[in-house]
Amino acid sequence: MVNKAKLLAAVKEDSVVQLLQKVIQIESTNPPGNELDLAHWLADYFAEANVEAEVLKYEGKRANLVARLQGSGNRPALIFSAHMDTVSAGEVPWMFPPFSGTLHESKVYGRGAADMKGGLAAMAQAAVILAQSRIPLGGDLIVAFSYDETYGLQGARRLVDGGYLEGAGAVLVSEPSTLDVFIAEKGALWLKCRVQGKTAHGSMPHLGQNAILEMVRFLHRVEEHLDLSTEPHPLLGESTFTVGTIQGGVAINVIPDACEAQLDIRLVPGLDHREVVRRVRELGEGRVEVEVLDWKEPVESDPNAEIVGLSLQVVEEITGQPRSPKGVSYYTDGTVIANSLQIPMVIVGPADTGMTHQPNEYVEVSRLVEAVKIYLLIATRYLA
Numbered sequence: 273m274v275n276k277a278k279l280l281a282a283v284k285e286d287s288v289v290q291l292l293q294k295v296i297q298i299e300s301t302n303p304p305g306n307e308l309d310l311a312h313w314l315a316d317y318f319a320e321a322n323v324e325a326e327v328l329k330y331e332g333k334r335a336n337l338v339a340r341l342q343g344s345g346n347r348p349a350l351i352f353s354a355h356m357d358t359v360s361a362g363e364v365p366w367m368f369p370p371f372s373g374t375l376h377e378s379k380v381y382g383r384g385a386a387d388m389k390g391g392l393a394a395m396a397q398a399a400v401i402l403a404q405s406r407i408p409l410g411g412d413l414i415v416a417f418s419y420d421e422t423y424g425l426q427g428a429r430r431l432v433d434g435g436y437l438e439g440a441g442a443v444l445v446s447e448p449s450t451l452d453v454f455i456a457e458k459g460a461l462w463l464k465c466r467v468q469g470k471t472a473h474g475s476m477p478h479l480g481q482n483a484i485l486e487m488v489r490f491l492h493r494v495e496e497h498l499d500l501s502t503e504p505h506p507l508l509g510e511s512t513f514t515v516g517t518i519q520g521g522v523a524i525n526v527i528p529d530a531c532e533a534q535l536d537i538r539l540v541p542g543l544d545h546r547e548v549v550r551r552v553r554e555l556g557e558g559r560v561e562v563e564v565l566d567w568k569e570p571v572e573s574d575p576n577a578e579i580v581g582l583s584l585q586v587v588e589e590i591t592g593q594p595r596s597p598k599g600v601s602y603y604t605d606g607t608v609i610a611n612s613l614q615i616p617m618v619i620v621g622p623a624d625t626g627m628t629h630q631p632n633e634y635v636e637v638s639r640l641v642e643a644v645k646i647y648l649l650i651a652t653r654y655l656a
């Protein structure tokens with residue numbers, strides 16, 4: 273039996289705060305990503321604790337980081353999943369420099385503090401404490417820190433394809449959840465729509481075909497008539513649609529002959545994405561070319577899976593608040609890992625869900641410390 277009090281006493285606020293500050297200071301804005309520097313730094317951090325971590329380098333400065341704490345093989349492995357890249361700091365001035373990792377009034381500020389270097393630091397710290405505790409493990413703990421989560425999930429795909437996650441029975445993701453327990457996420461369908469028109473002088477519009485106006489009419493049709501209705505999903509609610517970009521035209525006095533728009537459609541399980549693409553094409557009435565840029569499947573874990581019950585129980589134990597399983601509309605590496613390996617996914621992260629991609633992004637130190645404890649207990653119990 274693991275001595276819980278002794279294990280939790282090894283969690284030190286100063287160490288996890290300093291670790292987070294350091295990983296914020298190593299900038300990894302995506303694009304371009306540059307996760308390699310952070311991966312190397314983390315590999316050294318693990319090496320100091322005698323945990324062997326491997327930097328998997330890809331093109332340019334893209335990289336994944338994996339580490340495996342060996343178990344005896346009596347239990348399936350557990351994946352600690354986090355991503356190393358962040359979105360850009362944006363144009364709005366920050367209260368503190370975005371790559372400083374400033375500690376202010378019990379919060380750590382910086383780009384990625386919430387999404388999701390806070391979760392990453394808490395998982396790294398938990399893995400190191402677990403390794404140093406010398407608690408015998410039945411299954412392996414796999415630390416899987418990816419690149420390119422904020423855009424294309426390339427890092428997670430390569431971890432799966434490379435066989436680095438083999439033997440896993442569950443994946444725990446530390447994306448922002450305000451320490452709630454999320455077990456489902458929406459799918460993301462990204463479409464590029466293109467209208468071809470005919471150019472003419474702006475003074476003679478009847479001689480041309482205005483691609484921008486045609487696109488606007490199409491977008492209105494999609495907004496009004498695209499049927500995304502299903503039975504409301506108990507955890508995820510309803511599917512949504514939005515237009516993210518639109519581009520067209522060269523000059524005020526030239527009839528535009530091309531227009532392109534990108535649609536972001538988030539689907540709840542049960543709605544076939546191919547059917548949705550078909551409906552969008554139909555609304556194009558033969559004048560709009562519709563291309564699928566990406567499809568990220570929704571995730572729906574079995575609420576009765578062992579990892580789900582265990583996570584609910586541990587989160588309640590550490591925070592003192594009862595929890596019930598919930599869903600989220602954002603996507604994570606979990607979609608690739610859980611769906612490819614056919615294993616349940618749970619998201620529990622220290623940061624506030626509303627902090628994601630915001631200026632003055634921060635994570636509360638108290639939650640960060642609670643997250644380390646939660647990961648430690650989930651891992652020791654799941655892998656026992």
Ligand SMILES: [Zn+2]
Nearest residue numbers: 387388421447
């Ligand atoms: Zn994220």
